[in-house]
Every structure is written in structure tokens, then in C-alpha cells.
Amino acid sequence: MSILKAALPEKDIVTHVTKLDGKTPGGDLHDKWSKYKSEMKLVNPANKRKYNILVVGTGLAGGSASATLAELGYNVKTFCIQDTPRRAHSIAAQGGINAAKNYQNDGDSVQRLFMDTIKGGDYRAREANVYRLAEVSTNIIDQCVAQGVPFARDYGGLLTNRSFGGAQVSRTFYARGQTGQQLLLGAYSSMMRQVAKKQIELYTNKEMLDLIIIDGKARGIVVRDLKTGKIETHTGEAVVLCSGGYGNVFFLSTNGKNSNATAAWRCHKKGAFMANPCFTQIHPTCIPASGEYQSKLTLMSESLRNDGRVWVPKSEDDKRPSDEIPDSDRDYFLERMYPAYGNLVPRDVGSRAIKRVCDEGRGLGATGRAVYLDFASAIDRLGKKNISDKYGNLFDMYETITGESPYNMPMRIYPAIHYTMGGLWVDYDCMSNIPGLFVLGEANFSDHGANRLGASALMQGLADGYFVIPYTIGNYLANNSMDAVSDTAEEFKESVDEVKKKNDSLLKINGSSTVLELHRELGAVMWDLVGMARTKESLADALEKIPQIKDKFWNDLNLMGGGDNLNKSLENAARLADFLELGELMAMDAYDREESCGAHFREEYQTSEGEPLRNDEKFAYVSAWEYVPNSTSILHKEDLDYEFVEMTQRNYK
Amino acid sequence: MSKSINLKLQVWRQENEETSGDFHYYSMNEVPVDISFLEMLDILNENLTKEGVEPVSFDSDCREGICGTCGFVINGIAHGPQAKTTVCQLHMRHFNDGDTLVIEPFRATPFKIVRDLVVDRGSFDKIIQAGGYVSINTGNGPDANSILIGKDDAEEAFDSAACIGCGACVASCPNASAALFTSAKISHLLQLPQGKVEERARVKSMVDKMDEEGFGACSNHGECEAVCPKGISIKNIANMRRSLIKSIVK
Amino acid sequence: MTSFIKVSSVLKKIIIAVTGISLFLFLIVHLLGNITIFTGSPPGRDFNAYAHFLESFGILFTIAELGLLGFFGLHIITALYTNLVNFKSRKSRYAVSSFAGGKSKKTVASTSMVITGVVVMAFLIWHVLQFRLGPYYETIYSSVNNGEPVRDLYRLITEEFSSIWVVLGYTISLTLLSLHLGHGFWSSFQSLGIYGKTFTRITYSVSYLLGLIISLGFLVIPLYIFWIN
Structure with missing residues (x-):
């Protein structure tokens, strides 16, 4: 038995005695946010220009935060790793954005969106945050339309909606299958307006590699210029981290190739708590992997489940082509298992159902890891034109990749890693436990609990950036007087040296395994052992295997090139080094959470019908992990007190 | 399914904006036709790294054709021969065994070449x-x-x-x-x-x-x-x- | 000059389009006038009468000629300047250049506008020197100019076009002109912001044909004169 395995049993996970406080304001749920806004301290306009705010990342959260803070008069410096901020991975979101507008008059309300989100997250999110999210959702749509986002409209010129998983109302606004792109370009354009006004200084091709804390407050960052390899420092009065999720720890995911956890992880190593890292979402409808060279997986929007029907042959021996299988020999298993929600069950439920039928041997193709998503009946009912209007670009994308047309034959789909609910721990102000370090969007853990509903990621990113941070950051700055700092401070020097040393050591290993090979190896372990279904054994196994890969990485890495110009391998290696540490924490977190909830499915804890079985007695808390160098992380707990909602077993039947 | 082709690549390599670049020649054998063009370059880079040669720098992110990060010119056509397709979505099934592919960065004075096929x-x-x-x-x-x-x-x-x-x-x-x-x-x-x-x-x-x-x-x-x-x-x-x-x- | 350079590239293209369309119309008028070469007896009478008719406008004719020169000048200078900018906008060239096909309207003609343009410009200078400023012959027709002498351009034409080299020069220049017009015609509308799915499809598909017709129309004359000699 290895040392690590010995260190694992529950009693060895050090739990901090004092409980974490989310600093939720008091009062009735419906009034908390307005009360906060009316009672918070303000920064007067003349003083705002004295504050430098560093925003890291330019996705929906970072873009909207940069623009809004600049509009308010703060000096904003914004950093992104791409050649232009418009490329952040929010751009790839397809389906839509939720908002409780109730334009369809189908009974939607802020309360209902709140309830759906809480329930969808399997009661592992903070009530007050989720309510605020639902509350500001309507403003987001107004804001985006005013920016010129071309949302879908009906013939009368009004906005139209579609339905998404986990909801019985139509509240999802969309712009064909490119909603994320259009929303991002909206935020980006607002941002560019402020860049032109010199209210934002834009830094492209810069990767954040460290957080600088001075006198206990976040006061600066260290970045690497990806084109020249130069290590630079920037100071500010607050750091707003909007660096996205860490799905790429699985290697194959729907995340962009450059999406990474490094900025967040380096903050974690500087003391920011990592919350619920094991909550990773698997998206049920992705194009299955075709072979060993697969570099990433492509999502097919959840909106397809509005009109597509998911099925497999009833018999595992049925190897006929899809069009030769009569209806009577098909198993529309989602409709069968969940008659109330049918094909529109939440993502975690859908993904597991697909995994189950594939595990039964009824999956399609050589790999047995695919099911049909069939549009034949929708095309019969609505006509090809109608379907093409709604999903044309998705169908084209599918055909480009697979060479098969969904108009003629059903799509093949399989679940893939898509989103990470976990992230840096933040309080109600979206501030981490390090004062002055704010974390927005997918990078924080806050609003989706153990499972995110479709079309809610865009909502959260923009809510945080447009409507939360402008208030809470003001409150922080007004309440904290700060001395000026200079980047000649000792803290900066140390950090710069540290960063340089780390890069140099990566370049000096001279081994034989490439970054890609090692990343694939980590990905395979994560997917098999910390993936859609986990067990105590699989997690213990992962906790043994990940350090082995880590060892191999630090002793046998083959990295070409140098550190003073564009070197993608070096970037990827540094990111993989962080993924390796994060992967281990994810396994640890999953190991600790001896219940199933939302996307976290421990096979030991399920109902007789195979649904996740929560343990609210013991696990109604947020796990927030504190990094301890060269030792096991310490677990802090934030209890989830549900004051306004009754925790029940989710039921989508 | 597992059909594969052999290709000859002629790739533009350039250290950085200041230096001048030139073409390097690589042979790619048994490229599966189901993979994308960028996955083909991934394989090339793996091979180069193993041989002790610096891999070819090229940009990509979403690999779904929406972020606009990837892009270079293949045989004189930006994003290659397939219409309405970025290079990340361009699949090798559109090429023939024995093809020679000349790969150049997007060239325009305002787009500075950062390295190899990467432009700003x-x-x-x-x-x-x-x-x-x-x-x-x-x-x-x-x-x-x-x-x-x-x-x-x-x-x-x-x-x-x-x-x-x-x-x-x-x-x-x-x-x-x-x-x-x-x-x-x-x-x-x-x-x-x-x-x-x-x-x-x-x-x-x-x-x-x-x-x-x-x-x-x-x-x-x-x-x-x-x-x-x-x-x-x-x-x-x-x-x-x-x-x-x-x-x-x- | 600086204020000319400052004019945006889009506006410059609009200038090129407006002058281009005007010159195109001029070519049509010129071509129609040329028909008189084939009519009248003795041969050349109608043609010389037509030339005399134009000259009889006196100062107005001179103004029109100067105006035409101005349009040519503006068209050429703007286009040359734009080409210079375009050249600078891609300092390192592609090793392989190709045609994407599909919806592309890039053709040999569209990519060689500056070459065809310069050749046509040289041709025009030659053409003007040859005829407008060429040897002044006179002739007398009882029915033209009250029997007073008029310029015998027809004689000049028959002399010039009896040389195989001149005819060859015209053939080459006019072929290039047809390419220039082929891209230029439809492109002018696009430059002026006149786009319609059907309209653009039609103008594009007749553009090269029109260029060819106009060039052939002009080319008939040297060939005809050479033939009858």
C-alpha cells in the first residue's frame, strides 16, 4: 500500500474547525440583494479613477466586468491569453441563455427560475446567490438587446424562446446555435468602447501565472507575455479572476484547447480555497470520439433535445442500420424512464441514462459508446425548413465532422465533460477568502451547486460581470483603505523568480514523454476513475495513479524550444503541471463526498432506480480546500442552510 | 472507417516577427482520413518533438469553428479547399493520397507573424x-x-x-x-x-x-x-x- | 495632395467607380459614333461629317474633351494610388496563390486591373497621338460644312490601319480592355454600394460579355479597314 493510499481514509482528511461564512446578507430571500445594494458603501466618482482593477480573462464574465467597471470610472487593465479578447471560450456556447422574463406567459417567474436552478443543482448551491442570479437574469436580456445582440425573434418582432433541460417553461433566449458568440461579442464590443476611451488598458497574449498578496490583500498579478516570454508584473487595488473552468483536466472535453486552470490554480496555491472541485458536468449530447488522435470533443447543443428523440435498439444484438429498425424495436429510453420531462431531463440525469444503456451493451458502433439522437419525427411534424431554421448550423457542423447528414440519418451522440461547477470559493460578494481577489463566472463555484442547468452558464457569467461585481467591488474598495504598492515590492520579485524558475525547470527535464501523451494519460485516469460514475475504489485508484503521472511528468517530460518566444509546448506543459495537482484534489474531493448529488455520482449511493442519493445530514456543505505545500489539503466547510427551500429528492419522472 | 493517406507537407517556419522565414518539408504517412487538419498537425508535432525538432506553432482553440483562432493558407486558399470551413473543422477525408500541401500563415502587413503559422x-x-x-x-x-x-x-x-x-x-x-x-x-x-x-x-x-x-x-x-x-x-x-x-x- | 491621400479607401473606390462608369458610357457613345465609318458614300463621308459635327461645338467640345481627360486622369491616379497602398498591405507574398472558386469573383481580369489599366492608358495616349493629334488631312464634301474643307480623318484611319503592326497593337490593347471592362462594369455597382441578390448576379454575369462586345465593336474597325485594303 502506497503512502498516499494510507493517507486517504476519512480520518486523515484534515477538516478545519471554524466554519466558512458566505456572508449572505440577512432578511427575506427576495430582499437580500436590494437590501445589499441600498446598504453597501459607495465609492464616489472622483475616487473611482484612483483605483486600478486587474481583470483576468475576457469571456462573458471578464468581458462584461471589464466593460461595466470601466463605464463606472475605474481604471481597468484586462488580460487575455488570445490575440484578441473576442476568442474566449464563452464563444462556443451554442444553445442559449435563461432569463425569467415570462414573455411566453407560461408561468415563469424569478421564483421559478430560482427553484429550477436550486433543484437542478441538487441542493448544493447557496440559496441567496441563486436567487440573485434569477433576479438579475431579466436585466441581462435587456442589456444584451440594447447592445445589438441579434436574438431570435418571431414575425411580430418580439423575442422568442426555446425550452431547455430541467425546466417546464420556455425561458431560453437564443441566437441560432451561436448564442455564446453573440453575447460574447456584445460584451466584447462594450469593452472595446471603453478601450477606445482609454478606460481599459488591454493586454493580449498574456497569461497570468501568479497572484501577488501584500498585507493580506490581492494587489497584483504576474503574467507571461506569450509572444516574447517576458515575465511582467501589474499592480492594482483588486484582482477580478474570470479565467473559466477546468474541464480540460480530462484532456478530452468540449472546452477549447487553451482553456486551463492555471490562473485559478496559482491563486489557490496562494491561499484561495478551491470549492467543490469534484462537481464536473458531463454533457449528454456530444459527438462521440472517433479515434486515438481525437484532440477535443464537440458539443451538440442541448436545444437539440427539444426536437430530437434519444434511442437505442431494444436488443443488444440488433445491428441493423437505424432506418431498418422499426419503432417497435427501438427503446426511447429517456421518454420511457422519465415520462414527465422525457428527452429534456437535466444533463446529469440524461448522461447517466446514456451511460447505463451503453453499459448494458446496447450502445452503437464499434466502440459501443454512442446512442441515436433522431430528428425524423420532428422533420415529419414541422418540415425540413423549420428544423433547418432552428438547428441548421448545428446540423452542418455535425455533418462537417462526421460526414453524415442528420437530415437523413440520426445523429450519434455520447456524453462528454463540458463544464465545471466547482471553482474558487467565493462569498456572496463573489470575493474569495483572499480579500481583493474576486472570482466570476465558471471560475467560481457559486451558483450551480452540483449540476448546472442548460443555458445557465451564460446567465451566470453575465450576471456576475454586468450586475454583481460593479456593486460588490465598490463596497470592498470603500471599506478598505489601501496604501499604494509598487511592483518593485519584495513580493513581486519573489514571485517573478519563482515563475521563471518553474518554467526553466520544465525546459530542463529532457525526458521522452510529450505533453500531449502525459495529458492524455491524465485524461484517461480522470475519465475512467473520476468521471461520470465514481466509487471509493476508483477514487483511491485515481489518487494512486495521478501522482505517478505527476512523477513521470517532472522526470520524463520532453519539451522542445525555449522560454523567450512563443512556445505552445511550454504553455501546455505549465498548464498540465497544474491540472495534475488539480486532478488529484478533484479525486480527493470526490472521495470525501460520500453521497451522490447532481453530477457527482458515487455508485455506492443511489436509489433503487439508479438516481443519485443525497445525504443532507452529513454533506449539505460546500467543500472548500486549502492548499498546503507538500501535504494533504485542508478541508473547510461552508454549511448550506436552506432557509427558504425544502430539500427534496429530485424527481424528473 | 480506418482509411488513411500519405501526404507531403511544405510548411512555413519563421522564428518571430523580425526574422525571415522559409519552407520546411515533412512527410506524413498513414494519416487517418477521419481526423481534422489540426489533429494531423498535432501528429506532426508529436513526431517532430520525438525527433528533437521544435514543433510547428499554429493557433487553435475551440476546434469547433466558432472562436476564429485557427487559420492558415493551404495551397493558396485560406482555411483550405472546403467552403465555409475553418481548418479545425477541415477533415482529412477531403484530401487525396499523395497530395502535397503548402501551408503558409495568413499574410498581410497588419497581421504580424508571431511564429510559424501564428499571426496576431x-x-x-x-x-x-x-x-x-x-x-x-x-x-x-x-x-x-x-x-x-x-x-x-x-x-x-x-x-x-x-x-x-x-x-x-x-x-x-x-x-x-x-x-x-x-x-x-x-x-x-x-x-x-x-x-x-x-x-x-x-x-x-x-x-x-x-x-x-x-x-x-x-x-x-x-x-x-x-x-x-x-x-x-x-x-x-x-x-x-x-x-x-x-x-x-x- | 494630402487631402486626396486622406480620402478613405472606400471613397477612393467610389471615385474609381463613378469615373469608371462615366468612361464606360463614353466608350459606348464612341462606339456608336464609330458606326458612321461603315455608312455614307464616298466611304468616310459620314464619319468625317460626324467628326466635323463634334468639332463644330467649338469651346464646348474642348470643355468636353478636357472633362473627359479629367475623368481619365482621376480614374487612373486614384486607381494607381490605391494599388500602391494595396501592394504595401502585403509585404511578404504567398508562395502559392490560387482561386477559391464558389462564390469568389476573383478572376485573371480582376487581379490584373492595374496591368490592363496601364496598358489601356498607354494605348489611349497612342490612340490620341495617332488620330486626334495626328496629321491633318483635309477633304471637301458638297453636303458637309457648306462645301468648305473638313478634316479627313477617314484617310488617316485607312493609312494607319493598313499596317499589320498597328492592327496587332489594337487587337492586343482592346483584348485587355475587354478584361478591364469585364471586371470593372459589375464592380462599379458594388463599389457604389448597389447590391441586390438578383441585380448583382445579373450584372456580374453580363459584365464580361459587355466588355467583350465593346472591345469587339472597336476591333471591327481596324480589322475591316485592314481587310478592305
Whole structure:
């Protein structure tokens, strides 16, 4: 038995005695946010220009935060790793954005969106945050339309909606299958307006590699210029981290190739708590992997489940082509298992159902890891034109990749890693436990609990950036007087040296395994052992295997090139080094959470019908992990007190 | 399923912006036809790394054809031979056994070559900064449904807004003109009531910026539309010109 | 000059389009006028009468000629300047250049506008020197100019076009002109912002045909004169 395995049993996970406080304001749920806004301290306009705010990342959260803070008069410096901020991975979101507008008059309300989100997250999110999210959702749509986002409209010129998983109302606004792109370009354009006004200084091709804390407050960052390899420092009065999720720890995911956890992880190593890292979402409808060279997986929007029907042959021996299988020999298993929600069950439920039928041997193709998503009946009912209007670009994308047309034959789909609910721990102000370090969007853990509903990621990113941070950051700055700092401070020097040393050591290993090979190896372990279904054994196994890969990485890495110009391998290696540490924490977190909830499915804890079985007695808390160098992380707990909602077993039947 | 082809690659390699580059020649054997062009380059880079050669730098991110990060020129055509497809979505099944592929970066003076096939398209940001937005501060928007926009108008605006900013239009244009990119944004906004308000100032400022950044003039080759991964029409360029004439006449 | 350079590239293209369309119309008028070469007796009478008719406008004719020169000048200078900018906008060239096909309207003609343009410009200078400023012959027709002498351009034409080299020069220049017009015609509308799905499809598809017709129309004369000699 290895040392690590010995260190694992529950009693060895050090739990901090004092409980974490989310600093939720008091009062009735419906009034908390307005009360906060009316009672918070303000920064007067003349003083705002004295504050430098560093925003890291330019996705929906970072873009909207940069623009809004600049509009308010703060000096904003914004950093992104791409050649232009418009490329952040929010751009790839397809389906839509939720908002409780109730334009369809189908009974939607802020309360209902709140309830759906809480329930969808399997009661592992903070009530007050989720309510605020639902509350500001309507403003987001107004804001985006005013920016010129071309949302879908009906013939009368009004906005139209579609339905998404986990909801019985139509509240999802969309712009064909490119909603994320259009929303991002909206935020980006607002941002560019402020860049032109010199209210934002834009830094492209810069990767954040460290957080600088001075006198206990976040006061600066260290970045690497990806084109020249130069290590630079920037100071500010607050750091707003909007660096996205860490799905790429699985290697194959729907995340962009450059999406990474490094900025967040380096903050974690500087003391920011990592919350619920094991909550990773698997998206049920992705194009299955075709072979060993697969570099990433492509999502097919959840909106397809509005009109597509998911099925497999009833018999595992049925190897006929899809069009030769009569209806009577098909198993529309989602409709069968969940008659109330049918094909529109939440993502975690859908993904597991697909995994189950594939595990039964009824999956399609050589790999047995695919099911049909069939549009034949929708095309019969609505006509090809109608379907093409709604999903044309998705169908084209599918055909480009697979060479098969969904108009003629059903799509093949399989679940893939898509989103990470976990992230840096933040309080109600979206501030981490390090004062002055704010974390927005997918990078924080806050609003989706153990499972995110479709079309809610865009909502959260923009809510945080447009409507939360402008208030809470003001409150922080007004309440904290700060001395000026200079980047000649000792803290900066140390950090710069540290960063340089780390890069140099990566370049000096001279081994034989490439970054890609090692990343694939980590990905395979994560997917098999910390993936859609986990067990105590699989997690213990992962906790043994990940350090082995880590060892191999630090002793046998083959990295070409140098550190003073564009070197993608070096970037990827540094990111993989962080993924390796994060992967281990994810396994640890999953190991600790001896219940199933939302996307976290421990096979030991399920109902007789195979649904996740929560343990609210013991696990109604947020796990927030504190990094301890060269030792096991310490677990802090934030209890989830549900004051306004009754925790029940989710039921989508 | 597991069909594979052999290829000869002629790839542009250049250390950085200052140095001059040249072509390097690589043979690729047994490339599965089901993988994408970038996955083929991934394999090349793995092989090169194993041989002790620095891998070819190329940019990519979403690999779904929406982020606009990837892009280079294959045998003289930006994003390669398949219409409406970025190189990340271009699959090897469109090539034949024995093909020689010449791979060059997007070339245009305003797009500086960072390394090998990677170029910096930051000049597009400058064009957007010159007016590619609606001047509205957060929180000022009226109720979303108070602005009525006909379905067809919304769809047309969307067609223009679909631009991913990859730069293939510039790369393919014999004049390295950014007219399609610039006009797509101008056209997107002028087709919507929200954007119409600032039409005149916007068109003038964005067109001037486009010139200032060093892009060429559009002389209607229409190559941009043919290589555009989103099929953005040169109709947008006509819209931009009409709008500019209007801004002068008025 | 600086204010000319400052004019945006889009506006410059509009100038090129407006002058281009005007010159195109001029070519049509010129071509129609040329028909008189084939009519009248003795041969050349109608043609010389037509030339005399134009000259009889006196100062107005001179103004028209200067105006035409101005349009040519503006068209050429703007286009040359634009080409210079375009050249600078891609300092390192592609090793392989190709045609994307599909919706592209890039052709040999569209990519060689500056070459065809310069050749046509040289041709024009030659053409003007040859005829407008060429040897002044006179002739007398009882029915023209009250029997007073008029310029015998027809004689000049028959002399010039009896040389195979001249005819060859015209053939080459006019072929290039047809390419220039082929891209220029439809492109002018696009430059002026006149776009319609059907309109553009039609103008584009007739553009090269029109260029060819006009060039052939002009080319008939040297060939005809050479033939009858």
C-alpha cells in the first residue's frame, strides 16, 4: 500500500474547525440583494479613477466586468491569453441563455427560475446567490438587446424562446446555435468602447501565472507575455479572476484547447480555497470520439433535445442500420424512464441514462459508446425548413465532422465533460477568502451547486460581470483603505523568480514523454476513475495513479524550444503541471463526498432506480480546500442552510 | 472507417516577427482520413518533438469553428479547399493520397507573424474600437421587448454578426483588405434600430481606422466571401459603402 | 495632395467607380459614333461629317474633351494610388496563390486591373497621338460644312490601319480592355454600394460579355479597314 493510499481514509482528511461564512446578507430571500445594494458603501466618482482593477480573462464574465467597471470610472487593465479578447471560450456556447422574463406567459417567474436552478443543482448551491442570479437574469436580456445582440425573434418582432433541460417553461433566449458568440461579442464590443476611451488598458497574449498578496490583500498579478516570454508584473487595488473552468483536466472535453486552470490554480496555491472541485458536468449530447488522435470533443447543443428523440435498439444484438429498425424495436429510453420531462431531463440525469444503456451493451458502433439522437419525427411534424431554421448550423457542423447528414440519418451522440461547477470559493460578494481577489463566472463555484442547468452558464457569467461585481467591488474598495504598492515590492520579485524558475525547470527535464501523451494519460485516469460514475475504489485508484503521472511528468517530460518566444509546448506543459495537482484534489474531493448529488455520482449511493442519493445530514456543505505545500489539503466547510427551500429528492419522472 | 493517406507537407517556419522565414518539408504517412487538419498537425508535432525538432506553432482553440483562432493558407486558399470551413473543422477525408500541401500563415502587413503559422490579429480590435459597438452603459437598456425587430431584419443582422474574426477574408484578399470584416460589423449594427443611431459616425470612423491599420482597399474580388467560414456576403461591403455615401451626403 | 491621400479607401473606390462608369458610357457613345465609318458614300463621308459635327461645338467640345481627360486622369491616379497602398498591405507574398472558386469573383481580369489599366492608358495616349493629334488631312464634301474643307480623318484611319503592326497593337490593347471592362462594369455597382441578390448576379454575369462586345465593336474597325485594303 502506497503512502498516499494510507493517507486517504476519512480520518486523515484534515477538516478545519471554524466554519466558512458566505456572508449572505440577512432578511427575506427576495430582499437580500436590494437590501445589499441600498446598504453597501459607495465609492464616489472622483475616487473611482484612483483605483486600478486587474481583470483576468475576457469571456462573458471578464468581458462584461471589464466593460461595466470601466463605464463606472475605474481604471481597468484586462488580460487575455488570445490575440484578441473576442476568442474566449464563452464563444462556443451554442444553445442559449435563461432569463425569467415570462414573455411566453407560461408561468415563469424569478421564483421559478430560482427553484429550477436550486433543484437542478441538487441542493448544493447557496440559496441567496441563486436567487440573485434569477433576479438579475431579466436585466441581462435587456442589456444584451440594447447592445445589438441579434436574438431570435418571431414575425411580430418580439423575442422568442426555446425550452431547455430541467425546466417546464420556455425561458431560453437564443441566437441560432451561436448564442455564446453573440453575447460574447456584445460584451466584447462594450469593452472595446471603453478601450477606445482609454478606460481599459488591454493586454493580449498574456497569461497570468501568479497572484501577488501584500498585507493580506490581492494587489497584483504576474503574467507571461506569450509572444516574447517576458515575465511582467501589474499592480492594482483588486484582482477580478474570470479565467473559466477546468474541464480540460480530462484532456478530452468540449472546452477549447487553451482553456486551463492555471490562473485559478496559482491563486489557490496562494491561499484561495478551491470549492467543490469534484462537481464536473458531463454533457449528454456530444459527438462521440472517433479515434486515438481525437484532440477535443464537440458539443451538440442541448436545444437539440427539444426536437430530437434519444434511442437505442431494444436488443443488444440488433445491428441493423437505424432506418431498418422499426419503432417497435427501438427503446426511447429517456421518454420511457422519465415520462414527465422525457428527452429534456437535466444533463446529469440524461448522461447517466446514456451511460447505463451503453453499459448494458446496447450502445452503437464499434466502440459501443454512442446512442441515436433522431430528428425524423420532428422533420415529419414541422418540415425540413423549420428544423433547418432552428438547428441548421448545428446540423452542418455535425455533418462537417462526421460526414453524415442528420437530415437523413440520426445523429450519434455520447456524453462528454463540458463544464465545471466547482471553482474558487467565493462569498456572496463573489470575493474569495483572499480579500481583493474576486472570482466570476465558471471560475467560481457559486451558483450551480452540483449540476448546472442548460443555458445557465451564460446567465451566470453575465450576471456576475454586468450586475454583481460593479456593486460588490465598490463596497470592498470603500471599506478598505489601501496604501499604494509598487511592483518593485519584495513580493513581486519573489514571485517573478519563482515563475521563471518553474518554467526553466520544465525546459530542463529532457525526458521522452510529450505533453500531449502525459495529458492524455491524465485524461484517461480522470475519465475512467473520476468521471461520470465514481466509487471509493476508483477514487483511491485515481489518487494512486495521478501522482505517478505527476512523477513521470517532472522526470520524463520532453519539451522542445525555449522560454523567450512563443512556445505552445511550454504553455501546455505549465498548464498540465497544474491540472495534475488539480486532478488529484478533484479525486480527493470526490472521495470525501460520500453521497451522490447532481453530477457527482458515487455508485455506492443511489436509489433503487439508479438516481443519485443525497445525504443532507452529513454533506449539505460546500467543500472548500486549502492548499498546503507538500501535504494533504485542508478541508473547510461552508454549511448550506436552506432557509427558504425544502430539500427534496429530485424527481424528473 | 480506418482509411488513411500519405501526404507531403511544405510548411512555413519563421522564428518571430523580425526574422525571415522559409519552407520546411515533412512527410506524413498513414494519416487517418477521419481526423481534422489540426489533429494531423498535432501528429506532426508529436513526431517532430520525438525527433528533437521544435514543433510547428499554429493557433487553435475551440476546434469547433466558432472562436476564429485557427487559420492558415493551404495551397493558396485560406482555411483550405472546403467552403465555409475553418481548418479545425477541415477533415482529412477531403484530401487525396499523395497530395502535397503548402501551408503558409495568413499574410498581410497588419497581421504580424508571431511564429510559424501564428499571426496576431489585434488590428481587428482596433477597428472595432473605432465604433463597432452601441454606446450603451450597463443597466441602461430598456425592456428587451420594447424594441421590435422584424424576424427577417433580425436574421439579416445575424448573418452579418456571425463573423468570427478569423482574418481569412484579409488573408485571401489580393489586396489584404479588411472590408468584409469591417463591413460585417457596420452592417450588423446598422440593420438594427439600436445600432442605427450612431450609423454615420461609426461608418466613417471604422473605415478610416481600417485604412490606418494598413489594410488594402477592396476591389471586389469576392475571394473573401468564398473563403469565409461563416459565408458572410460581400453584400455587407456594399452596405458599408452606401452607408458611407449617406454619411457624406447628409 | 494630402487631402486626396486622406480620402478613405472606400471613397477612393467610389471615385474609381463613378469615373469608371462615366468612361464606360463614353466608350459606348464612341462606339456608336464609330458606326458612321461603315455608312455614307464616298466611304468616310459620314464619319468625317460626324467628326466635323463634334468639332463644330467649338469651346464646348474642348470643355468636353478636357472633362473627359479629367475623368481619365482621376480614374487612373486614384486607381494607381490605391494599388500602391494595396501592394504595401502585403509585404511578404504567398508562395502559392490560387482561386477559391464558389462564390469568389476573383478572376485573371480582376487581379490584373492595374496591368490592363496601364496598358489601356498607354494605348489611349497612342490612340490620341495617332488620330486626334495626328496629321491633318483635309477633304471637301458638297453636303458637309457648306462645301468648305473638313478634316479627313477617314484617310488617316485607312493609312494607319493598313499596317499589320498597328492592327496587332489594337487587337492586343482592346483584348485587355475587354478584361478591364469585364471586371470593372459589375464592380462599379458594388463599389457604389448597389447590391441586390438578383441585380448583382445579373450584372456580374453580363459584365464580361459587355466588355467583350465593346472591345469587339472597336476591333471591327481596324480589322475591316485592314481587310478592305
